[in-house]
Amino acid sequence: MSVLRNSLQRATRQKLFLPIFCMVLVLLINLMKSASFFSIAINNGVLYGRLIDILNRGSEIAILAVGQTLVVAVSAGTDISVGSVMSLSACGCCTLLAGYGVNSTSTLVMPMALGMLGGVLLGGLCGAFNGVLVANLKIQPMVATLILFTAARAIGLLLCDNQITYIRYDPYKYLGNFIPGIPIPTAIFVTIAVISVAALFLRKTSLGLYIQSVGVNSRAAHISGINSGWICFLCYLICGLCSGIAGIVASSRIYSADSNNIGLNFELDAILAVALGGNSLAGGKFTLAGSIIGAYTIQAITTTLLAMGVSTDQAPVVKAIIVVIIVVVQAPVFRDWIGNRSARKLTIAKVAAESGSGEGVA
């Protein structure tokens, strides 16, 4: 009994316990509802199935979660502009490819890769703007990113001349759908690439360590010779680039730049992914793997809700409740309270046992 309890305790103390637990829970609920949940089939030469759908649709959230994790870790604040920046970079990319004011086109003005790069760089520019406000001007992250939260979507609308620009050029659709001949959705490859690059940078260079030390105590890190401001700026820049990539993928899915709908409410999903991944929203230590598992868990929740007939407008209620539960469980005050309670229980039990044994001796 005690062995079981000990191993259970050890398991719950693991960093990745919370994200994996949530993931398994969501999958189990799905399995109970329909047995065909895990089935994967090949239709028309491409993979079909709920799991593939979750992996595919969760790509944007996973990419955003990479950037968001770094931002949360370094500055104990969140970047709420990611959804709007996604929309802006999608609009920027489509405008570059189609030309200003063109509603629908099948011939591109410039090479596709160049336009996409432009879109991603536009995201990076937004990230740099946020970075300067947070790192150099020392403005609270959430308030600083609030500026682009409103402005980016509006600027995107201006870039597209207040209309939806369609790119009816087949290769443009590859990124968000399938490359002919390959059965796996391309977005999954993009996600793997982004995650690998980020993981490589964090593991092979000391950037990861620097980010953590700035997040734990920015002043102490500064005194010990780390350029805190620069590290903080870099994290926001990376977050902006990630938003840019996510925006291009989202735009490629619908081969257009729908400024009002691309990346809508994605900031919540990205923050939720970080929190669900077991990362503290108060900054400091972080696990990238946790955030990514968290991102796919959220997509699984969304897919489940949609499959259950909940509309996209109503889904935020469930997500909001999940956010509140997670942050309450994470809150130090709540943990102390639980800790005190179990400690008191233990003491009472001990005292009772001692007095019991004392009586026995007497």
Place this chain on the structure above:
Amino acid sequence: MSGKDQLDRAKRGIDSNTLLLFITIALFVVMYAVGCIVYSGKGFAHVQTFLNLFITNAGLICVACGMTCVMLTGGIDISVGSLIAMDCMILAYGMGVKGYPSIPLLVFVLTVGIVFGFVQGFLVGYLQIQPFIVTMAGLFFARGMTAVICTDQISITEKANPTFYAWANAKIYLPAFLGYTNNRGKVQIPFIRPTVIIALVTVVVIFLLLKYTKFGRALYAVGGNETSAAMMGLNVKRTKLMAYVLSSFLCSIGGICYCLNTMSGSVQQAKGFEMDAIASAVIGGTLLTGGVGNVIGSLFGVQITGTIHTLVTTNGKLLSSWANIATAALLCFFIVLQSVFAYVKNRSK
């Protein structure tokens, strides 16, 4: 008293915070004056256009007052826009579909606001979770609940509820000498709506509350330095809780004003309203770090954002997204200004 003393006193009088308020008021005057000159042909200079600023922004004024109170404690409340959408939807659904009378519905909406604020305040004050995360969850919860109540757009017609309709269309005329003759030769007497009175009463009440009551002073103390406020014997947790309750309550009052203006409820309503409210408070000189600010500044902040929207709509050729961009740019300008002031203050210490 020597001249130097007087100079010192004058300097102390105009510290950086008052200066921010002066900049705000000056900006409003300049902006409005420019509007009057550029769009004089389109009736920008009429008294009614000025009063319309109050009529269209009555809801925002109430919300900005609540936002100021929360920001004084160093927090933020981004759930206000969604809460307004939910309030409007409750009113529209209750009156338009179910046919309930207005008074119980209004009481219900205000109660919902208080309960909503209580939950948020408890999470922020007692569980010490970041205000932004809590109110962001609140934002999505309220917006989602709006869709749960009804996904369609519902309007409140005269048939559905004559009382509410009468309130919405009531006009309170100002003295006749302020009137002007329009191009058809008819004399137009400027008027305001009941919502304007609600909004202005809210501003006055909150101004007095902040200035003269124990609770108001506690808000400043908690925002200024939480630790010293606690050492002085203030109940920091309860003060924070009450700030969020007050914000959501005022937001519900704002929601009622908003509903009286639009007479409808829909899921997409009041999107980005939190941004307008925060921008108004920041432009009005409320510091994001807490402890500094007052509602008079926020009132002017609302008028500035309102003027931007009016300028863009009066122009007619500009896209409505320019108003968003201009507000964001102005917000950026004031945030940076605050940051610079804080930096200068720290250097001079």
